[in-house]
Amino acid sequence: MKKIFALSQKDGRPMYLQIMEQIKQLVAQGDWAQGEKVPSIRELAVATSVSVITVKRAYQELEREGVLVTQQGIGSFVANNENLNDLIIHNEIDKHLKQALSHAGNYGISVTDLKKRLQQLSEQKESDNE
Amino acid sequence: MNDKAFEMIDVSRQYEHFSLQSISLHLDQGGIMGLIGPNGAGKSTLISILMGLVSADCGDVTVLGHRIPAFQVLAKSDIGYVSEDMRLYKNATLDWHMEFIRKVFPEKWDKQYADKLLTEFDLIPNQKMKGMSHGQRVKAGLLLILARHPRLLILDEPTTGLDPVARKEVNNQLMAVLADDSRSILFSSHNTRDVEQLSDHITFIDRGQIVNSDDKETFIEKWRRVRLTVDGKHNITMNTHIKEVVEIGQTLSLVIHDCNDQVLADLTDRGGHIQQVEYMSLEEIFVAEVETKRQRRTS
Numbered sequence: 043m044k045k046i047f048a049l050s051q052k053d054g055r056p057m058y059l060q061i062m063e064q065i066k067q068l069v070a071q072g073d074w075a076q077g078e079k080v081p082s083i084r085e086l087a088v089a090t091s092v093s094v095i096t097v098k099r100a101y102q103e104l105e106r107e108g109v110l111v112t113q114q115g116i117g118s119f120v121a122n123n124e125n126l127n128d129l130i131i132h133n134e135i136d137k138h139l140k141q142a143l144s145h146a147g148n149y150g151i152s153v154t155d156l157k158k159r160l161q162q163l164s165e166q167k168e169s170d171n172e
Numbered sequence: 173m174n175d176k177a178f179e180m181i182d183v184s185r186q187y188e189h190f191s192l193q194s195i196s197l198h199l200d201q202g203g204i205m206g207l208i209g210p211n212g213a214g215k216s217t218l219i220s221i222l223m224g225l226v227s228a229d230c231g232d233v234t235v236l237g238h239r240i241p242a243f244q245v246l247a248k249s250d251i252g253y254v255s256e257d258m259r260l261y262k263n264a265t266l267d268w269h270m271e272f273i274r275k276v277f278p279e280k281w282d283k284q285y286a287d288k289l290l291t292e293f294d295l296i297p298n299q300k301m302k303g304m305s306h307g308q309r310v311k312a313g314l315l316l317i318l319a320r321h322p323r324l325l326i327l328d329e330p331t332t333g334l335d336p337v338a339r340k341e342v343n344n345q346l347m348a349v350l351a352d353d354s355r356s357i358l359f360s361s362h363n364t365r366d367v368e369q370l371s372d373h374i375t376f377i378d379r380g381q382i383v384n385s386d387d388k389e390t391f392i393e394k395w396r397r398v399r400l401t402v403d404g405k406h407n408i409t410m411n412t413h414i415k416e417v418v419e420i421g422q423t424l425s426l427v428i429h430d431c432n433d434q435v436l437a438d439l440t441d442r443g444g445h446i447q448q449v450e451y452m453s454l455e456e457i458f459v460a461e462v463e464t465k466r467q468r469r470t471s
Contacts, residue, residue, distance in 0.1 A: 056393075056451055058389065084351060087347065091347045092369060093204060093369065094350065095373075095387055095388055095389055096389060099389045148440060148445050
């Protein structure tokens with residue numbers, strides 16, 4: 043199996059998150075087509091020189107997010123879901139937004155103010171781009 | 173059918189100035205376990221007991237279904253042991269050694285695999301051992317072991333003293349071994365990076381005792397470093413979750429065990445503004461685990 047992932051030990055996040063992210067990217071880009079069989083956990087572990095349990099963890103989380111489905115004894119597949127791309131993108135964005143929400147909470151910023159702030163940032167970016 | 177690569181139950185060994193105390197540990201077949209500990213923690217003693225080189229004072233040891241040391245001969249044909257002082261003849265070539273091992277293990281020696289490893293490790297068959305660099309010798313030793321497909325590989329500090337390129341070559345070959353899910357690997361290291369990348373299971377050992385042994389992902393999930401700011405007053409101190417508090421002016425850096433939303437909410441309640449919650453490296457986790465264990469022992 044050729045190398046398909048670029049994993050970094052300097053990236054502060056755990057390896058399984060990096061693997062998840064890259065698999066989602068492959069799916070979102072259509073490199074791994076819907077319904078297509080994906081490498082077994084062991085195959086992927088060997089190909090990336092990352093431990094089996096790490097890849098297993100990534101697959102389990104991806105199943106939970108509805109990106110992969112595993113059929114016992116047969117293997118794992120990219121989920122057959124027309125909205126998969128949207129699902130992946132929404133999940134990613136939601137993660138960041140949730141983080142922003144919790145930070146805002148810590149600073150005592152209300153959701154209304156947060157929305158305003160977001161609007162301002164977006165306008166600022168637009169004017170920067172002009 | 174025994175599906176454990178090895179199992180130790182309540183194994184102890186007493187020396188004059190060091191003792192290995194009630195070690196219970198096992199590795200499932202197809203798994204890879206990293207044994208991490210400071211120098212003198214007992215890693216090599218533990219491995220020597222598994223190999224039947226040192227006998228335990230008490231406890232049960234089973235390797236590949238064979239009781240050790242009684243049936244070590246049966247177990248050993250399926251174990252590949254690589255240590256720093258591989259007994260290689262310095263005046264003989266790598267080719268000579270390959271031929272030697274082939275004669276000892278005629279049914280197990282895989283010539284194709286050996287040739288493949290020669291290429292991948294970038295070794296020269298007719299080079300004498302004494303002319304090889306440390307890295308080449310380590311790779312040569314590993315080749316001689318791998319090419320007979322042992323079911324359990326035991327590696328004592330396999331990557332110590334290797335340059336980054338050689339380390340990657342060795343690590344890749346170790347993972348390739350695991351493509352066959354009936355083969356298992358136990359390796360000791362104080363290079364936590366190698367252990368972090370390759371291992372399914374991690375066992376921390378310190379002062380002759382197991383500090384903790386678990387899935388790697390469980391370790392990584394349990395520990396967090398939290399940076400927060402406080403405005404003057406706060407009552408954030410060490411407790412069952414907070415294992416370390418470093419205060420620099422208005423900023424606190426905490427090491428937290430079993431981190432969850434409740435723990436973080438509690439920090440906010442106690443006057444902290446959370447800035448950052450980050451994962452810790454295996455090295456930091458190791459230190460935190462050892463310190464926690466040592467604190468528990470003294471308190």
